[in-house]
Amino acid sequence: MIVPTRQFVSLALVPLTLSLGLYVFPSATAIILVLDFLLAIFALIDFFTIPQHRHITFTRNVRGVATRGEKHPVELIVGNRTHRELSVHIRDDLDPTFDVEEDLIVSSIPARSQMAYRYQFSPMRRGEYVMKHVHLMLRSRFGLWKRHLKAGPRQTIRVYPALKQISRFAMYARQNKMSLLGLRRSRRAGNDNEFERLRDYTHDDQFKAIDWRATSRRLKLTVRDFQSNQSQRIIFMIDCGRMMVNESNGFSLFDAAIDAALTLGYVALSRQDQVGLMCFNSQVVRWIPPKAGRSHLNTLVHAVHNIEPELVESRFDEAFLHLHRHCRKRSLVVVLSNVIDDRNAQSIQAQTTHLVGQHLPMTVLFRDHELFQPIDHALAQPELASLNDSSLFxxxxxxxxxxxxxxxxxxxxxxxxxxxxxxxENLTAPLINEYLRIKAQMLL
Incomplete structure (x- = not known):
């Protein structure tokens, strides 16, 4: 699309303004016509200097996988095939949910050369997004015209859940600083354990766990770590219905459930347990059978990256029937949902209690800050009499x-x-601690 610039409009206003003087000086008509003719010739000459699509080369370099909340780099390479410098405005086709530092790039490209431009965006929601085209605005030689071009191929960006918790967990696990994450060390009762590794002694270790031979070699107190040698199953059932649409700190309850489930999944897979996952609302949206191995975490991440909660009633009966058909072996079944009214509370309670005996069910519910704030505000007052009727209600x-x-x-x-x-926001550490307690007490 070619449109005139503000410079052309300003220049065209000159003869228009002078033509108003014809009421006073009618003899100046010839001069005005000459000016109009010269302006038209000048604009026509400049029109043929507008860059064509073939005069521009374009490449967009961007990775197809991004992480929610993390900065994602993009490189745009624009080439100029003409024999003059080009003034160019560049704007990439980004989803409105992306947080970008600078969405408009203004630059000049020297003749017969190319320039690389880099920027970063932060996707704030999971899912699949299509970057269609890059919008370019090119000016003619004298700046009277500008052409809007669309360049570049369509590219799909898959935004995965925030995996920062997993990387932080792995780092602290290597450094024996799990307490910084709020995790408690839980050892399995009895002696049915197998040797895992040697590590430095900490204050909460038992003296009988000290390996004195390793201590004498290293000249530092060293203890033996043991792990369970039994592979067990853990299955996450994540509700993606109307009860998980509410947001907390800018993210939905469903996002919080996914982040915690993937982190615990990483811990379970690291301990050779099998991990499965189900997302459901009015139907079973996604089902990943239990499987062991750390590579299975990639399958779980990819399975949930494009699922969003919907304003529909969740069918817990359908979800648990699907679980009964596809998982007969005893498992730790973690149901992540929320209760808002008696209807969904009774549904969750009825279905989870039926699992007792065959499986080990765990129900995870999310607290709402808006429910606790009025009570905290009332308790913070020195006297209840100072509260008005609305606050008390x-x-x-x-x-x-x-x-x-x-x-x-x-x-x-x-x-x-x-x-x-x-x-x-506080779900991950308590959920992992409960899993470690279950493993330590051999409840499965």
């Missing part, structure tokens, strides 16, 4: 809902279901 309503949630969780625990009730 909100605090009382929040307390009533929290008591109802606690009753739901208590009923599940009495039926033999393990439970966790945490804020979304």
């Amino acid at each position: 909100r605090a009382a309503a929040s307390a009533d809902i929290l008591l109802w949630r606690e009753e739901v969780l208590t009923n599940m625990r009495h039926a033999g279901v393990l439970t966790l009730d945490v804020f979304p």
Whole structure:
């Protein structure tokens, strides 16, 4: 598309303004016509200097896989085949959910050369996104015209869940600093353990675990680490219905569930356990059978990267029926969902309690900051009399809902279901600690 520039419009206003003087000086008509003719000739000459599509070469270099919340580099290489310098404006075709530092690049490309431009964007949501074209705006030699071009092939960007927790966990595991993540060391009861590694002594280790031969060689207290030699199963059932649409700190509850599930999946796979995953709402959206091996983590990450929660009622009965058909071996079944009303609470409770005996069910529910804030605000006041009626009503309503949630969780625990009730941003460490406790006490 070719359009005139502001410079051309400003230049065209000159004879237009002078033509208003014809009312006073009618004899100047010839001069105005000459100016119009010269301007038209000048604009026509400049029109033929507009760069064509063949005068531009373009390449976009970008990796096809990005991580949610992490900066992703892009390189744009634009070549100029003409014999003059080109002024160019460049804007890439990015999704509105991407956070980009600078979306418009203004530059000049010397004659018969090419320039490389680099920028970064941060995808804020998982999924698959298509970068269609790069939009270029090129000016004519004298700047009276500009042409809008679309260049570059369509490229698909897969945005995966944030894996920062997994990398941080792996780093602290190598450095024996797991306590910094809020994790507690849990050893398996009894002697049915196999040797894993030697490591430095810490204050919470037992003296009988010290390897005195290794200590004498290293001149440093060294203990033996043991691990379970039994491969077991853990299956995540992640609700992606209406109860997981709510957001916390800018991310949905579903994102928090995925991040925690993948981190625990990494821990379980590192311990030679088998990990499976199911995402469901009104139907089973995704099912990944349990499998061992660290390479299986890539399968799990790819399986959930383009799933989004929907405003539909979740069918727990369909999901648990699918689990019964495809998983008969005893497993730790982690259900990540939320309760908002009696309907979904009764559905979760009925289905998880039916698993007791055949499997070991664990229900993970997410707390809502908006329910706790009115109560915290009321308790922070030195006297309740200083609160107005509206604050007291909100605090009382929040307390009533929290008591109802606690009753739901208590009923599940009495039926033999393990439970966790945490804020979304604090889920990972308690979930891993519960898994380690289950392994240590041989509950599976």
